Amino acid sequence: MNKTIIFAIIILMANFAHAQNEDSVFKDSSKIVDLTEVTVYNSKKVNKATDYFKSNQSATLEDIMSRLPELSLIKRGPYGMEPSIRNLSDGRINVLIDGMKIHGACTDKMDPVTIYIEPSNLKSLEVESGGTGSFSGSSIGGTINMKKDEPLLYSGKTFSGIVQSGFQTAAKSFYEGVQLNYSTKKFGIKGTTTYRNSSNYRSGGGKIIPFSQFEKINYSLSLKYKLNERLYYLADYIGDKGYNIGYPALPMDVGFASANIGSMSLSYSDNSKKLYTWNLKVYANSVVHKMDDTKRPNVPMHMDMPGESNTKGFYAEASYRINRHQKIDVRIDASSVFLKADMTMYQPGELPMYMLTWPDNRTNQAGIAAKWNVHVSDKSSFMISGRLDGINSGLVTTESKSQMSIFGYEKKRNDFLKSVSAKAYQKAGKNISIISSLSYSERFPTATELYGFYLFNASENYDYIGNPFLNPEKSIQAELTGNYRFGRSNIKLTGYYIHVLDYITGMVNPALSVMTIGAAGVKRFEQIKFADIIGAEGSLFLNVNKNVDVVSTLKYAYGKDSENNPLVAIAPLKSIVSVRRTFNNFYVQAESEMSAAQNRVNKMAAELPTNGFAIFHLRGEYNFAFFKLNSKAQFGVENILDKNYTEHLDWGKIPRQGRNFYIQLKVAF
Amino acid sequence: MKKLFLIVSVLFAVIMSSCKKDEVQQQPVINLEKIYEGSVEGTGLKVELYSKQISQYAQYSTFWIAVKDAAGNPIQNATINVVPFMDMGSMQHSAPVENPSASAVDNLYKFSAVFIMTGNWALNINITANSQTGAVSIPLNIQAPAKPKVKSFTSSADGSKYFYAYIEPTSPVVGINDMEIAVFKTGPMMMTFPPDSSMTIGLEPEMPSMGHGSPNNVSPVHIGNGHYKGKVNFTMTGLWKLNLDFMSGGTLAGEDQYFEIEF
Ligand SMILES: [Cu+2]
Ligand SMILES: [Cu+2]
Numbered sequence: 001m002n003k004t005i006i007f008a009i010i011i012l013m014a015n016f017a018h019a020q021n022e023d024s025v026f027k028d029s030s031k032i033v034d035l036t037e038v039t040v041y042n043s044k045k046v047n048k049a050t051d052y053f054k055s056n057q058s059a060t061l062e063d064i065m066s067r068l069p070e071l072s073l074i075k076r077g078p079y080g081m082e083p084s085i086r087n088l089s090d091g092r093i094n095v096l097i098d099g100m101k102i103h104g105a106c107t108d109k110m111d112p113v114t115i116y117i118e119p120s121n122l123k124s125l126e127v128e129s130g131g132t133g134s135f136s137g138s139s140i141g142g143t144i145n146m147k148k149d150e151p152l153l154y155s156g157k158t159f160s161g162i163v164q165s166g167f168q169t170a171a172k173s174f175y176e177g178v179q180l181n182y183s184t185k186k187f188g189i190k191g192t193t194t195y196r197n198s199s200n201y202r203s204g205g206g207k208i209i210p211f212s213q214f215e216k217i218n219y220s221l222s223l224k225y226k227l228n229e230r231l232y233y234l235a236d237y238i239g240d241k242g243y244n245i246g247y248p249a250l251p252m253d254v255g256f257a258s259a260n261i262g263s264m265s266l267s268y269s270d271n272s273k274k275l276y277t278w279n280l281k282v283y284a285n286s287v288v289h290k291m292d293d294t295k296r297p298n299v300p301m302h303m304d305m306p307g308e309s310n311t312k313g314f315y316a317e318a319s320y321r322i323n324r325h326q327k328i329d330v331r332i333d334a335s336s337v338f339l340k341a342d343m344t345m346y347q348p349g350e351l352p353m354y355m356l357t358w359p360d361n362r363t364n365q366a367g368i369a370a371k372w373n374v375h376v377s378d379k380s381s382f383m384i385s386g387r388l389d390g391i392n393s394g395l396v397t398t399e400s401k402s403q404m405s406i407f408g409y410e411k412k413r414n415d416f417l418k419s420v421s422a423k424a425y426q427k428a429g430k431n432i433s434i435i436s437s438l439s440y441s442e443r444f445p446t447a448t449e450l451y452g453f454y455l456f457n458a459s460e461n462y463d464y465i466g467n468p469f470l471n472p473e474k475s476i477q478a479e480l481t482g483n484y485r486f487g488r489s490n491i492k493l494t495g496y497y498i499h500v501l502d503y504i505t506g507m508v509n510p511a512l513s514v515m516t517i518g519a520a521g522v523k524r525f526e527q528i529k530f531a532d533i534i535g536a537e538g539s540l541f542l543n544v545n546k547n548v549d550v551v552s553t554l555k556y557a558y559g560k561d562s563e564n565n566p567l568v569a570i571a572p573l574k575s576i577v578s579v580r581r582t583f584n585n586f587y588v589q590a591e592s593e594m595s596a597a598q599n600r601v602n603k604m605a606a607e608l609p610t611n612g613f614a615i616f617h618l619r620g621e622y623n624f625a626f627f628k629l630n631s632k633a634q635f636g637v638e639n640i641l642d643k644n645y646t647e648h649l650d651w652g653k654i655p656r657q658g659r660n661f662y663i664q665l666k667v668a669f
Numbered sequence: 670m671k672k673l674f675l676i677v678s679v680l681f682a683v684i685m686s687s688c689k690k691d692e693v694q695q696q697p698v699i700n701l702e703k704i705y706e707g708s709v710e711g712t713g714l715k716v717e718l719y720s721k722q723i724s725q726y727a728q729y730s731t732f733w734i735a736v737k738d739a740a741g742n743p744i745q746n747a748t749i750n751v752v753p754f755m756d757m758g759s760m761q762h763s764a765p766v767e768n769p770s771a772s773a774v775d776n777l778y779k780f781s782a783v784f785i786m787t788g789n790w791a792l793n794i795n796i797t798a799n800s801q802t803g804a805v806s807i808p809l810n811i812q813a814p815a816k817p818k819v820k821s822f823t824s825s826a827d828g829s830k831y832f833y834a835y836i837e838p839t840s841p842v843v844g845i846n847d848m849e850i851a852v853f854k855t856g857p858m859m860m861t862f863p864p865d866s867s868m869t870i871g872l873e874p875e876m877p878s879m880g881h882g883s884p885n886n887v888s889p890v891h892i893g894n895g896h897y898k899g900k901v902n903f904t905m906t907g908l909w910k911l912n913l914d915f916m917s918g919g920t921l922a923g924e925d926q927y928f929e930i931e932f
Contacts, residue, residue, distance in 0.1 A: 301878070345907070347878040351931050353907030355843055402844030406885055406902040454904065513882040515904065 061114045061122065061146070069537040069553040070129050071144070072571040074109075075650040076458075077247035078171065078201055078212045078657075082112045084649075085129050086498065087533055087557050087570050088141030091446035092473070096145045098236070099136055099281060099315055100263055105289035105307040107341045107357050107448065107455050108250060114146070116240045116259050118194040118218050120164070120177050123147040130477040130496065131439025134419040135331060135369045136315070138389045140443045140475035140500060150234060151188030151224040152181050162668045170638075170660035171212070173198035188224045193217065200246070203655035204644035211246035211253055211295070212654075230270045237262045244295075249652030250458045252291045252305060261285040278318035286310045289341075300517045307341030307358060329371040336364045338396070339447050359400030361451050363393040363444070367417075379427040389417040391444050395451065404451065409468040417442040417472055435481040445470040449504055449525045454515035457506075459651045460523070460606045463515050464506055467525040474501040488543040495536045503531035503561060505568075508604075520606070529562035533570070552577040558600070568605040572598035572612070572648050585624065589636075591617040598648040608653065613645035626667055634664040701733060709796055709803035713739035716796065716805050719777065725809050727784045728818035729834035729851060733777040734769070736798055743776035747798035753782045754791045754806075764790070765832060765853040765862035767894065783834045783853065783862075784811045785819050816930060821855075822915065822923030830855040831865060831915070831923065836896070841903060841932045848872070848889055848901040848911075850928075864895025868922065871914035874901055878908060906932055 062081045065071045073081040074089060085093050094101075095113040104111040126145040128135070133142030152160070159182055166175040177194040196216045200208050222236040242257040263283035270276055291305040313335030321327045341358035369387035376382065394412030395401045401410060421439030428434055448455060452466035479496040506523030514522055535557030542550040554575040559567030573596035580589040594614040601607035619636035642659040650656070704725075705718035719733040736747045748771060753764040764785050769778035784790060792807040818835045832853045838846035850870075853862035872888045875881070881904075889899035903909060908931040915923040 343905075345879070345905075347907070350878060350908045351906065353876070353879070353905045355905030399843070402842050403904070405845045406883065406904065408885070512884050515879065515881050517879060 059119055061117055061119055061125075064119060064125065065114065065144075067553065067576060068125075068127060069539055069555040070127050070142075072555075072649055073647075074569060075647065075654075076108070076110060076249045076652075077214075077245065078198065078209075079214045079216070079242075079245060080110050080112060080115050080247075082109050083114055083144055084569075085127065085133075085142045085144065086496065086535060087559060087567070088498070089569075091449065092139060092443055093141035094133070094137040094139045094143040094145075096136060096143060097238070097261065098148055098263065098265075099145060099317075100261070100283045100285070101137065101311055101313055101335045101337065102259075102261060102285050102287065103309040103311055103337045103339060103447075105257075105287035105309040105339070105341070106254075106291065107305065107307055107452065108247075108252070108291070108458075110245070110247060110250070110254060110291070111257060111259075111287065111289055114144070115216075115242075116218070116238055116261060117146045117148065118177070118192070120162070120179065120194060121149050121192050121218075121220055121238075123149045130421075130437070130479055130498065131419055131441035131475060132385065132421040132423055132437050132479075134387050134421065134439075134441045135329070135371055135385055136333070138367065138387060138417040138419055138441065138443050140441045140473060140477075140498075148220070148222070148236065148238075149190070151190035151222050152183050153188045153224060153226060154183070154185055158183060160669060162666060164664065164666045166634075166662060166664035168198075168660055168662040169202075170657040171198040171201035173201075175664070186226045189222070191219070191221045193219045202658050204639060204642045204658035205655075206642075206658065207644075207655070209248050209654060211248045214245040215243040216245070217241050227266075231266065231268045234265045234267065235263070236265075248654045249650070251296065251299075251456070252293045252303075253295060254290065255292050255294070256290045257288065259285065259287045274322075275318060275320050278316065280314070280316045282314040284310075284312045301345050301347055303343055303345040305341065305343045305357065308339070310338040312336050325375040327373050329373070331369040332367070333369075334364075334366040336362060337447075338362045340400075355453060356400055356403055357453050357455055358447055359395050359404050359451050359453060360397040361394065361400065361447055362396050363391060363447070365389055365391045365444075380425060382422065382424040384422050385420070387417075387419040387441075389415075389444075391415045391417065393444070393450065400451075403453065404468070407465070407468075413468065415444060415472055417444060431485045433483045433485075435479075435483070437477075437479045439477045440474070441477075442472045442474050444472055445504060445525070452525070454522070456516040456519060457523075460506070461518075461520045462506065462508070462523045462606075463512075463519050463521070465509070465512065465522060465524045470504055470525060470527060471502050473504055473527075475499065476501070489541055491538070491540050493536065493538045496534070498533040498535075500531045500533075501529070502527040503529075505531075505561070506605075531559065531561040531567055533557055533559040533567065547582045549580045549582075550577065551580075565604065566600040566602050568602040568607055569649055570598065570600065572596045572610070586622050587620065589619040589621075591619065593617070595647060610646060610648040610653070613643060615643050615645060616640045630668045632664075632666045634666075635662065637661050704809075705807045707805060707807075709801075709805050712796075712798075712801040712803040714744075714796060714798055714801060714803060715739070715741070716794070718792070718807055725784070725811050726814040726818065727787050727811050728814050729781060729783050729836050731779060731781045732792075733779050734794070735777055736773075736796060738799060743773070744798045745773045745776070746771060747773070747778065747796055749778050749780070749797075750795040751780050751782065752793040752795075753784065754793050755786070755788060756791075757788075760859075762859035763861065765834070765851070765864075765895075767864075783819055783832065783851065784809075785821070785832055787811050787813045816928070818928070820926060820928070822926055824915070824917060824922035826917040826920045826922045831868075832862065833913075833915075833926070835928045835930075837898075838901070838930075841909075841930055843903050843905055845885075846901050846903065848887075848899045850889055850897050850913075851895045852897065852915075853895055866891045866893075866895060867917050868897070869916040870897055870899075871912075871916065872899055872901065873912040873914075874903070875910045875912055876905070876907060877910050903932075 065083050072084045075081045102113045124147045129142040161180040164177040174197045179192045181190045198214050200212045203209050218240045220238045225233040238261040240259040245254040265281035267279040287309045289307045293299045315333035317331045319329045339358050340360045342356045345353040367389035371385035373383045392414050419441035423437035426434045450466045450468045455464045476499045481494040483492045507526040509522050509524045512522035538554040540552045556573040559570040576593050578591040597612040599609045617638045622633045624631050638660040644655050646653045701719040702723050704720050708715050715737040717735040736744045749769050751766050765783040767781040769780040790809045790811050795804050821832045823830050834851045837849035852865040854865045870889045874883045883902040883904045887900035889897035892898045911928045913926040
């Protein structure tokens with residue numbers, strides 16, 4: 001079939017998005033995907049946006065993110081996909097849980113922070129793109145903040161809960177979840193457990209993908225205590241354990257991974273006061289990650305690669321109302337991140353070979369941010385925000401200093417980062433609003449970019465060496481969004497331009513010899529003059545009639561560096577269209593996911609072109625009473641045509657899941 | 670509410686104060702072992718020989734001698750000459766040696782010998798002190814080290830045999846290590862081994878099981894007395910091969926030479 005026609009159709013249908021009101025910059029300063037399911041048992045008031053993003057009850061956070069036009073996912077395994085905002089990822093963006101920093105413990109980025117939150121525990125997902133997303137941390141790409149559900153108070157019921165269970169055929173995977181909430185008027189406690197177990201999955205066409213299995217358990221406990229009408233105390237713990245997680249696109253798997261994430265906070269709100277809300281949080285978390293290749297056949301030399309991260313920090317946020325038209329938000333935060341990873345290789349008859357892959361390092365950060373919101377009139381408002389960060393980073397043990405001295409590095413470094421952005425909202429006519437923004441932001445290099453020691457990049461087949469002399473990356477960005485509302489429908493289109501100065505990228509260093517057997521060479525992180533990403537996103541929410549809705553998203557980005565090379569890992573044109581017909585307590589939803597080919601590839605990164613694809617899904621949901629309990633059954637088939645396909649950001653061109661039938665049951669009491 | 674603030678701020682202080690923990694590494698203390706004690710025949714002098722370890726190996730070995738008078742008082746300005754000696758029956762030979770300077774440091778005279786093969790050796794020591802002269806012969810059994818630490822090549826530049834001995838690093842670390850070797854030319858009958866200063870040495874470390882090297886090494890250059898000093902970098906622990914090329918006056922005197930070290 002003719003692809004051009006398909007895409008012409010998509011563009012015509014496209015698109016865009018939330019049913020929410022977007023009357024002011026105040027509300028629109030970030031994109032919030034509300035995933036609260038308070039309306040879920042009332043089939044008449046199903047929150048369509050939620051249902052669209054959360055395609056089914058056992059959807060992972062990755063599934064949800066893949067449906068957001070601002071986000072793309074870099075896939076190395078069936079699990080632990082790394083999010084990117086407008087093709088910027090890793091150190092270029094902040095990925096936070098309730099505003100907390102967490103650093104992965106894997107040198108191969110197998111453990112993005114998003115794996116620690118199960119969507120059933122998620123209240124909302126906030127995505128702030130670009131320099132305007134630097135309020136809660138210096139970044140150039142923006143911030144993804146996962147807001148966790150809090151325990152309920154005054155629920156009318158002292159004891160409530162949800163039990164869920166599901167099965168999917170492609171990976172013979174099980175999903176089991178329990179949530180329990182106990183509450184009084186002053187006090188609420190909530191515990192959750194989610195268990196996932198998945199075998200090697202079947203790709204389109206029938207081939208089983210070896211090393212794509214995983215097992216994972218996630219549990220959380222949170223406690224909310226009402227100190228008085230305005231002040232609440234909240235303590236929260238998340239634990240996550242993964243076992244035998246396969247990464248088919250990498251030479252190693254994860255034997256065991258564990259995370260412990262804890263926080264305590266106080267939050268205050270009183271709308272009658274000038275200082276109408278504030279929030280204080282202290283937190284600590286640690287991640288342990290153990291990679292090995294014991295299960296892989298034909299390994300030239302067996303190796304273990306454990307890593308760990310420890311983070312401590314706090315933040316305080318407050319909002320102050322200057323007058324009826326102006327308010328100011330302030331944030332102060334500090335954090336300290338310790339990282340260490342090493343590698344031991346075993347050659348029979350010789351002593352073990354040991355080295356640090358992330359030589360023990362610590363990065364301390366303290367920052368202050370402010371946001372000034374001005375409501376000029378009903379038709380226009382603007383926001384100006386800025387952030388300053390002081391960062392101190394260095395190696396902390398004799399062992400790590402000794403190892404890195406080979407590359408002439410000893411001293412700690414101190415950096416000062418600045419970000420500033422402006423955003424304006426203008427209503428143009430009855431149905432059209434325009435949001436424009438301009439920003440300058442800086443970001444600190446990652447531990448891998450500074451201190452990484454022969455880290456193997458399986459996608460490029462190069463070993464990577466850190467460069468402690470890198471300067472912070474700087475970025476200038478502009479964004480323009482037009483929103484057109486008609487009836488209960490709307491169309492939103494966004495265009496953006498990202499200019500990154502001192503862009504950090506790997507450059508081949510022929511003087512260095514490879515560490516990884518079979519690698520093509522060694523790259524060192526260096527800075528090129530600049531890189532540009534230009535792109536567009538659109539979304540459409542179309543309310544055809546009382547019972548039929550169409551949700552569609554579209555995105556496209558074009559990236560190149562100062563030498564005119566295409567940037568690596570730029571997702572091609574992609575669109576998702578979803579049409580839903582609602583019946584009384586039942587709905588059916590047909591979806592298409594279409595992606596164009598990506599032929600603009602970075603040859604230096606050994607990137608290969610990717611074919612376009614179109615896949616189709618059919619989903620249904622049925623709400624019913626089970627012994628008078630609110631219950632829900634979800635079922636569907638994904639990739640109906642059993643298409644063998646890969647997305648451009650999938651490492652190693654490992655085909656994705658083939659035809660997959662799923663069924664989920666959920667009972668609430 | 671005030672109490673809560675207090676709790677939170679105390680917690681915060683605890684968290685932040687626990688953030689700065691740099692580890693300190695201790696320098697190992699060198700302890701010397703006494704490996705011989707005896708008197709110098711025909712004199713009232715006593716001699717004690719010290720080494721870092723009791724067992725002796727075919728390698729660049731450093732010793733310390735204490736010379737004492739009959740009353741046991743240390744003598745500071747003895748003249749000492751050491752000749753390592755091996756009697757193999759069919760032939761006899763010596764080994765490279767670096768004799769001590771005329772005065773003692775901390776009552777000890779330091780010297781080094783390079784045992785070029787394993788077996789039974791003698792350290793023949795001539796001592797002149799307090800206007801007395803005598804000799805002592807200290808037997809030593811020389812064993813093979815885990816990896817060879819003394820090697821030789823016949824120079825294609827002048828046809829002579831050269832011995833080269835590994836000195837540093839003795840305790841290698843992942844990182845930059847001082848590297849030192851000593852080169853000696855074989856004299857007539859293998860009875861003298863004058864230090865060599867003529868070589869240009871090329872150094873290339875390699876991990877044989879993985880096939881990689883390490884960056885930013887500094888090839889050893891002559892610093893005096895046949896000693897050559899440079900830097901060797903190890904990117905990980907394990908078995909390393911230090912490949913050495915010896916150039917003499919523009920010609921390759923000895924190639925494919927190496928030391929292996931494992932740590
Ligand atoms: Cu890993
Ligand atoms: Cu190695």
